[in-house]
Amino acid sequence: MSVIDSISDGLADVFGVLNDYIWYVAFVFLIGLGLVFTYKLKGLQILRIRETSGLALTGVSEGKHNKTVSSFEAFCIGLGARIGVGNIAGVAAAIVTGGPGAIFWMWIFAIIGAASSFMESTLAQIYKEKKSDEGFHGGPAYYATKGLGNKKLGIGLAILIIFTFGIGFVGVQASNASAALSNAFEFENNSLVFALIITALAAIIIFGGVKIAGKFSAKVVPAMALLWIVFALVVVAMHAGNIPNAFAMIFKYAFNWDSLIGGGIGAIIVVGLKRGVFSNEAGLGSVANVAATAHVKHPIKQGLIQSFGVLVDTLIVCTVTALVVLTYGNYADIIGTGLSKVPLVQFIASDTFGGTDITGYLIAIFVFVFAFTSLVGYYTMSEANARFAKDNKTFITVVRLIIILVAFASAYSMNTDLMDSICDTFMAFMGAVNMIVVALLSRKVFEAYADYRKQKKAGVEEPEFHKDALSDSTGVTEWE
Amino acid sequence: MGVMDMDDKQYRMGIIACMIVAICMGLITSYLARQGENTLLFVPLLIGMVFVFVMYHFVEGLSELRAGSKVDDY
Numbered sequence: 082m083s084v085i086d087s088i089s090d091g092l093a094d095v096f097g098v099l100n101d102y103i104w105y106v107a108f109v110f111l112i113g114l115g116l117v118f119t120y121k122l123k124g125l126q127i128l129r130i131r132e133t134s135g136l137a138l139t140g141v142s143e144g145k146h147n148k149t150v151s152s153f154e155a156f157c158i159g160l161g162a163r164i165g166v167g168n169i170a171g172v173a174a175a176i177v178t179g180g181p182g183a184i185f186w187m188w189i190f191a192i193i194g195a196a197s198s199f200m201e202s203t204l205a206q207i208y209k210e211k212k213s214d215e216g217f218h219g220g221p222a223y224y225a226t227k228g229l230g231n232k233k234l235g236i237g238l239a240i241l242i243i244f245t246f247g248i249g250f251v252g253v254q255a256s257n258a259s260a261a262l263s264n265a266f267e268f269e270n271n272s273l274v275f276a277l278i279i280t281a282l283a284a285i286i287i288f289g290g291v292k293i294a295g296k297f298s299a300k301v302v303p304a305m306a307l308l309w310i311v312f313a314l315v316v317v318a319m320h321a322g323n324i325p326n327a328f329a330m331i332f333k334y335a336f337n338w339d340s341l342i343g344g345g346i347g348a349i350i351v352v353g354l355k356r357g358v359f360s361n362e363a364g365l366g367s368v369a370n371v372a373a374t375a376h377v378k379h380p381i382k383q384g385l386i387q388s389f390g391v392l393v394d395t396l397i398v399c400t401v402t403a404l405v406v407l408t409y410g411n412y413a414d415i416i417g418t419g420l421s422k423v424p425l426v427q428f429i430a431s432d433t434f435g436g437t438d439i440t441g442y443l444i445a446i447f448v449f450v451f452a453f454t455s456l457v458g459y460y461t462m463s464e465a466n467a468r469f470a471k472d473n474k475t476f477i478t479v480v481r482l483i484i485i486l487v488a489f490a491s492a493y494s495m496n497t498d499l500m501d502s503i504c505d506t507f508m509a510f511m512g513a514v515n516m517i518v519v520a521l522l523s524r525k526v527f528e529a530y531a532d533y534r535k536q537k538k539a540g541v542e543e544p545e546f547h548k549d550a551l552s553d554s555t556g557v558t559e560w561e
Numbered sequence: 562m563g564v565m566d567m568d569d570k571q572y573r574m575g576i577i578a579c580m581i582v583a584i585c586m587g588l589i590t591s592y593l594a595r596q597g598e599n600t601l602l603f604v605p606l607l608i609g610m611v612f613v614f615v616m617y618h619f620v621e622g623l624s625e626l627r628a629g630s631k632v633d634d635y
Contacts, residue, residue, distance in 0.1 A: 101591055101594065101595055102588060102591040102592075103591075104591070105587040105588070105590040105591040105594065105602075105606065105609075106583075106584050106587030106588060106591070107587070108587065108590075108606070109583050109584075109586060109587045109590075109606065109609035109610055109612075109613055110583065110613060112610065113583070113609070113610040113613030113614065114613060114617065116610075116614075117613070117614060117617045345597075345599025345600075346599060347590075347594050347599050347602045347603070347606075348594070348599075351594075517580065520616070520617055520620050521576075521620055523617075523620065523621075523624075524621070524624035524625075524628065524632060527632040527635070528632055528633075530635050531632055531633040531634070531635040533635075534635040535633070535635075552628035552629075552630065553627070553628060
């Protein structure tokens with residue numbers, strides 16, 4: 082065993098234990114407060130789904146300033162960040178480590194998380210700020226600083242976001258993308274070649290700026306997500322007879338106290354939460370960063386749009402991936418392959434079409450594009466937070482270089498388990514702290530929502546927000 | 562003393578206390594999960610969630626106290 086392998090194993094053990102402890106703490110806050118918000122908002126994420134889906138799509142034609150991002154672009158960047166490796170590798174890993182029942186818990190937590198996403202995205206809009214580049218910036222760091230009046234907490238959150246997304250999430254996306262490509266295209270030094278390609282493309286986007294990133298994601302993500310759904314449904318259709326059994330497994334094992342896996346039902350639920358949150362990012366503050374960049378007339382619009390994004394990610398995209406895996410056969414058949422994550426999906430798709438390599442190539446390309454658009458989203462939020470912590474050219478360049486270095490190291494090492502552990506640890510910290518901050522500022526969201534509903538009831542088609550709608554508008558600078 | 566009779570400082574203390582208890586319950590849940598107590602772990606987990614609900618109740622009370630009114634219905 083090489084020194085690097087020993088260090089990797091040691092780090093994986095440390096982060097593994099940390100994860101075991103911190104995730105139940107994160108669970109209490111993410112789910113507890115998610116349930117509170119769902120109750121307070123009267124289940125808007127489900128009961129008003131027609132309105133949220135309509136808003137997400139009509140944002141296409143919404144007028145905007147040259148330097149800002151349109152509502153639809155913000156939705157697509159958010160979706161680009163959400164729809165990533167978690168929708169393929171994460172779902173397969175959830176099934177292997179948590180059993181088919183983990184998918185059920187991913188659904189439940191997505192529905193609860195959509196309310197949290199509404200809260201954080203609306204707050205990000207309320208406390209957004211126009212910077213010297215004339216674009217809007219916002220997110221947990223901004224609402225903690227301006228809403229709670231605590232600059233230190235804001236900077237702490239900004240740094241936590243850089244660690245969580247600029248390092249943790251970028252590492253996971255890059256390592257999985259490289260692993261998927263290397264698994265499909267085998268040649269000498271393939272991991273180095275793919276690591277260099279991923280790094281070079283990331284550097285082009287990173288030094289191209291947030292505007293290019295927005296346009297890139299807005300064009301690529303919807304088509305890419307749709308293509309994946311079509312491809313996955315074709316694979317599922319080949320095993321159509323197994324669809325009822327797939328759903329039966331999901332529901333049966335969701336409440337199976339004599340679990341198939343070690344750790345029982347508690348482990349199933351936590352795996353569902355971890356992989357669900359990793360996929361849809363509800364409550365982590367990431368999408369709030371993107372939501373803040375949108376030019377909208379009322380903050381609630383971005384809240385509604387981004388809550389719909391959580392449902393699209395998990396209830397649609399993750400579910401089709403789960404069906405690809407679960408229609409392959411019984412759970413024993415799936416485990417019997419000895420595979421997990423992307424290689425498992427690649428194997429099933431390839432086996433379905435008679436062992437052809439083409440499906441493996443296709444999935445590798447899907448994972449690569451998913452990972453890359455996610456990387457764009459993570460870069461966008463990492464840079465915005467770096468600018469918040471220290472708006473200095475040298476500092477920003479250092480952050481950009483660190484992100485590029487992490488992308489290269491993760492893509493080259495392809496140690497997906499270690500990157501998952503590191504990412505999960507940061508994610509739990511981020512989720513718990515962000516949700517507490519959101520709870521402390523929740524009144525602002527409810528006041529803005531009451532204002533939005535009042536205008537809607539009065540027949541206003543396009544409600545407009547003014548900071549006077551808030552009982553205390555201290556720290557609100559963009560809604561004069 | 563009812564929740565609505567509390568002052569600013571008492572609300573803040575209530576929020577912090579509930580937060581600490583919720584964190585402790587999460588850690589106890591983790592410990593039980595590591596010990597393989599797959600049924601028992603739901604007890605501290607649910608207690609932790611209850612404390613999060615109570616914490617939110619204090620948050621709401623504090624914001625109402627500071628704003629001087631409840632949020633309009635929507």
